[in-house]
Amino acid sequence: MSSIDAANDPVLTASETAKSVREIPRNRTGSALKKADNRAAYMFLLPWFAGIILITALPMLVSLYLSFTNYAVIGLPSFVGFDNYVRLFTSDRRFITSIWVTLKYVGFSVPLVLLFSLTIAVALNRGLRGLAIYRSLFYVPSLIGASVGIGLLWKEVFGERGVVNDILALFGVAGRGWINNPTFALPSVIALNVWTFGASMVIFLAALRQIPESYYEAASIDGANAWQRFRRITLPLITPVIFFNTVLLLINSFQSFTQAFVVSNGRGGPVDSTLLYSLYLYQQAFQQLQMGYASAMAWILLIAIGLATALMFWSSRYWVFYGDR
Amino acid sequence: MQEFRLKKRVAGSLLATSILALSMAVLPNGAAAQDSDLQGEIRFSWWGGQVRNDKTDRIIQLFEGQHPNVSIVRENADWAPYWERLTIQSTGNNQPCAITMQTRWLATYARPDILMPLDELVENGTLDVSGIPEPVLNSARGADGNLYMIPHGVFYFALMYNEQMAQTAADAGVAPLEYPYTWDEFAEYLTAILPHLPEGAASVHNMGREQDAFVTWVQSHGEDVFDGSNVAFSKDIAVQWFEYWEALRTAGVTEPPEVMISDNSALIEESNIANNRGFMTNRPPNQLGSVQTTVDTVSPGTTIGITPYPVGPDGTVGMDIGANGIAIGASCDEAQIPVAAEWINFWTQNEEAAGIYESDNGVVSIPALATAQAEDPDTQPTQVQHIELYQQIIDTANPVFWPAGGYQALTDTLNRAYDAVAFGQLTPEQGADQLIADLQQQLSQAAR
Known part of the structure; x- marks a missing residue:
C-alpha cells in the first residue's frame, strides 16, 4: 500500500x-x-x-x-570459414535468381497491399452501416491467407481448369494455366498475398478514425475537395501508420514461403519463377540437406531485412509526420 | 506282402518327410519353431498411401499374431515427407529400428552411424536372404561395400496407355506398337495415332522433364548417367533429348508446357490419362491397380495397359530398376535387433505376407514368390501385368548406381532445364548446358 x-x-x-x-x-x-x-x-x-x-x-x-561449416545434417559439421558465403555470391546461379524473385515479390506485394488496404479502409470509414461485418469479411483472408489450405485453393482457382479460366471463358477469353506459366506464376502468388490485406486495413481503419472530424469540416469550409482533404489531411496524419504497416509488410514479404511452396509443389517453378528466397533456403536445408549453406543464407536474409528496416527508419524522418515535431 | 509293407512304410516316411519339408518351406524362417521367446517393441517406418498402409497393417497384425510378445509401432508418411523425417530422425539418432529404404536414396544414408551394416547378420543366419537374386542383393550395398538393406521389392518405370484408344487407332489402320521399339518408332507411332484420338487429347504426356524417362534415354544410347558423384552423360545426348520432346510438342503430339507441369503433379483422378485427355503417360507400374480403380470411376469402360520404354537405336535397353527393402537403424537397441531381423525375414520370405502385399512397392524380390503371385487366380489382373512385364525386362534392365543426393538433384535440375526449353527461355543447347552445370553443382555439394 x-x-x-x-x-x-x-x-x-x-x-x-x-x-x-x-x-x-x-x-x-x-x-x-x-x-x-x-x-x-x-x-x-x-x-x-x-x-x-x-x-x-x-x-x-x-x-x-x-553458416561457417559444411554440415549435411547427417554427420558432423566441418569448419569451412567463409566458403558458404563466397559460393553463394560467386557460383550459385539460383541464389541470385531467388534474390531477384524475392525483390520482385516484395516490390509489387508491399505497395499493392498498402494501396488496397488503405483504399478499402477509407471506403469503410465513411460511416457505412454494418461496418463491423465488412471489416470482419475483409479481415478473414488475413487469418487464413498464409495457410496451406488457401495455397491449395489458389492452385485450383488459377489452375488450367480453375475458376478464373471459367470466368474468362464466359467473356470468350481463352484461359491458361496461370500458376504453371513462368510469366504469370509470380503475379498469381503476389495476388494471393495482396488478397490478405485485411490486417493492414484494420490498422489503417483505426488510424483514420483517430483523425478529428473538425479538420475535414474546416477544410471543406475553405473549399477543399475530397482529394485535397485526403491528400492534405488524411495522408499526412496517418503517415506513422503507413510507416508501421510498411515495415511489417516488408519484413513479412522478405520471409514469404508457404504460398510459393504450395503452388509450386515446393519447387519454386516453373523455371524458378516463384523461387522466393525462403523457399530456396528451405530446399537447401531440407531437400538437399545443406544445413551449413542454408544457415549462411539465413544470416544473409537477416542482414538484408535489417538493412531494409534501417533504411525505412532513416527515410521516415523525411516523410513520416508525428505531429509533435 | 512284406515287400508291400516295406514299400508302404517307405512311402509313408517319404510322405511325412515331404509334408515336413513342405511345411518348413512354406513357413517363414524361424517361424517353424514359432519363436515364442522373441519379445520387444520396434518402430517400423514406410512411405505410401492408404492402400499400402492397409496392407502393411495386415502384415504387421499377422506377424504380431505369430509373435504375441512382439509389438511393432507403425510410422508411415507420404513419399517426400518420409525422407525429410528420416533425415531429422537420423540427425537425432532417433531413427526407427526397421526402416523402409530405397536404392535411389541409399547412398545418402548408407553409413554405419545411420544404418546398421547387415553382412554379419546374414552370415550368422539371423537374416535370411535365400532366394533373393545376387544382383538385387548387391544393389542394396553402400559405396563402402556394406550391405545396408534387405530388398523386398524390385521396382521399375514403364509407360501406361489407354487400351481402347490404341484399339481404335489399330482399327483405323495404325500398326500397333510391338516391343521392342526404338525411340524413333515410338515417336512415329505417337504421331500416327494422334488423328484417331478424341478431340483435344495428346498422344503422350511430355516427358522432357521426367527423370526416369531421361535415364532410360541416356542408357539406351549407351551412356551412363553418373560416374560416382559426377555427371557422366554428354551434352549431345541431353540436347537430343530436349530436341526430341520439342519436336513432339511443336507437332502437337504432346501437350503444351503448362499442361505438362500440371499433369506432372496431378492426382491420378485429375490426370490426363484418367480423363481421356491423353493416350500415354509414364507412371510406376506398381500403381497400375490404383490407377485402374480410379479410371473405373472417372472414365468407366477404359482399361489401362503397360508397356516398356523404347530401346536405343541399336536395341540397347536403358530402363533403370531399383529395389525397395528394409534396413535396420544404427540406433536400434541390441535387444531389439533380433525382433527387427525376424520382422525383415517375415516381410521378405513369408509367402502369406507377400500375398497380402501383392508387390505393392515393387515386384517381390524372390522370383519364386513373384511367379506364385502371377499364377495365383486371386491376384488382381493389374498386378499380374505388373509382374509379367517385370519378368520380361528384368534380364535386360540396366540399374543405375545413384550417388548421394543424385535422385533429388537429377529430378530438380531436369525439371528446370526442360521447363526453360519448353517455355522458350533456353535453346536445347543452353538447356543441356544448364542441366549439366546445375546437376554437377548439386552432386558436388552433396559429396562435400
Whole structure:
C-alpha cells in the first residue's frame, strides 16, 4: 500500500500510519527495497528470458556457427570459414535468381497491399452501416491467407481448369494455366498475398478514425475537395501508420514461403519463377540437406531485412509526420 | 506282402518327410519353431498411401499374431515427407529400428552411424536372404561395400496407355506398337495415332522433364548417367533429348508446357490419362491397380495397359530398376535387433505376407514368390501385368548406381532445364548446358 493510499484509508489514522512506517526494519533501506523489487521483477521475467535464450538466441548462435561449416545434417559439421558465403555470391546461379524473385515479390506485394488496404479502409470509414461485418469479411483472408489450405485453393482457382479460366471463358477469353506459366506464376502468388490485406486495413481503419472530424469540416469550409482533404489531411496524419504497416509488410514479404511452396509443389517453378528466397533456403536445408549453406543464407536474409528496416527508419524522418515535431 | 509293407512304410516316411519339408518351406524362417521367446517393441517406418498402409497393417497384425510378445509401432508418411523425417530422425539418432529404404536414396544414408551394416547378420543366419537374386542383393550395398538393406521389392518405370484408344487407332489402320521399339518408332507411332484420338487429347504426356524417362534415354544410347558423384552423360545426348520432346510438342503430339507441369503433379483422378485427355503417360507400374480403380470411376469402360520404354537405336535397353527393402537403424537397441531381423525375414520370405502385399512397392524380390503371385487366380489382373512385364525386362534392365543426393538433384535440375526449353527461355543447347552445370553443382555439394 503506498503512502497516499494509506493516508486516504479511513481505517488507518495518521498516528497508525506513522507507526507502520517506523516499524520498517532499520536495515531495510531504500536500496534494499529496490533490490527486493528487482528480484521479483526478474523472477517474473525469468520465463521470458528462458524463452529468448533457449528458443531464439541459442539457435541463432548455433546457426551462425553452422553458416561457417559444411554440415549435411547427417554427420558432423566441418569448419569451412567463409566458403558458404563466397559460393553463394560467386557460383550459385539460383541464389541470385531467388534474390531477384524475392525483390520482385516484395516490390509489387508491399505497395499493392498498402494501396488496397488503405483504399478499402477509407471506403469503410465513411460511416457505412454494418461496418463491423465488412471489416470482419475483409479481415478473414488475413487469418487464413498464409495457410496451406488457401495455397491449395489458389492452385485450383488459377489452375488450367480453375475458376478464373471459367470466368474468362464466359467473356470468350481463352484461359491458361496461370500458376504453371513462368510469366504469370509470380503475379498469381503476389495476388494471393495482396488478397490478405485485411490486417493492414484494420490498422489503417483505426488510424483514420483517430483523425478529428473538425479538420475535414474546416477544410471543406475553405473549399477543399475530397482529394485535397485526403491528400492534405488524411495522408499526412496517418503517415506513422503507413510507416508501421510498411515495415511489417516488408519484413513479412522478405520471409514469404508457404504460398510459393504450395503452388509450386515446393519447387519454386516453373523455371524458378516463384523461387522466393525462403523457399530456396528451405530446399537447401531440407531437400538437399545443406544445413551449413542454408544457415549462411539465413544470416544473409537477416542482414538484408535489417538493412531494409534501417533504411525505412532513416527515410521516415523525411516523410513520416508525428505531429509533435 | 512284406515287400508291400516295406514299400508302404517307405512311402509313408517319404510322405511325412515331404509334408515336413513342405511345411518348413512354406513357413517363414524361424517361424517353424514359432519363436515364442522373441519379445520387444520396434518402430517400423514406410512411405505410401492408404492402400499400402492397409496392407502393411495386415502384415504387421499377422506377424504380431505369430509373435504375441512382439509389438511393432507403425510410422508411415507420404513419399517426400518420409525422407525429410528420416533425415531429422537420423540427425537425432532417433531413427526407427526397421526402416523402409530405397536404392535411389541409399547412398545418402548408407553409413554405419545411420544404418546398421547387415553382412554379419546374414552370415550368422539371423537374416535370411535365400532366394533373393545376387544382383538385387548387391544393389542394396553402400559405396563402402556394406550391405545396408534387405530388398523386398524390385521396382521399375514403364509407360501406361489407354487400351481402347490404341484399339481404335489399330482399327483405323495404325500398326500397333510391338516391343521392342526404338525411340524413333515410338515417336512415329505417337504421331500416327494422334488423328484417331478424341478431340483435344495428346498422344503422350511430355516427358522432357521426367527423370526416369531421361535415364532410360541416356542408357539406351549407351551412356551412363553418373560416374560416382559426377555427371557422366554428354551434352549431345541431353540436347537430343530436349530436341526430341520439342519436336513432339511443336507437332502437337504432346501437350503444351503448362499442361505438362500440371499433369506432372496431378492426382491420378485429375490426370490426363484418367480423363481421356491423353493416350500415354509414364507412371510406376506398381500403381497400375490404383490407377485402374480410379479410371473405373472417372472414365468407366477404359482399361489401362503397360508397356516398356523404347530401346536405343541399336536395341540397347536403358530402363533403370531399383529395389525397395528394409534396413535396420544404427540406433536400434541390441535387444531389439533380433525382433527387427525376424520382422525383415517375415516381410521378405513369408509367402502369406507377400500375398497380402501383392508387390505393392515393387515386384517381390524372390522370383519364386513373384511367379506364385502371377499364377495365383486371386491376384488382381493389374498386378499380374505388373509382374509379367517385370519378368520380361528384368534380364535386360540396366540399374543405375545413384550417388548421394543424385535422385533429388537429377529430378530438380531436369525439371528446370526442360521447363526453360519448353517455355522458350533456353535453346536445347543452353538447356543441356544448364542441366549439366546445375546437376554437377548439386552432386558436388552433396559429396562435400
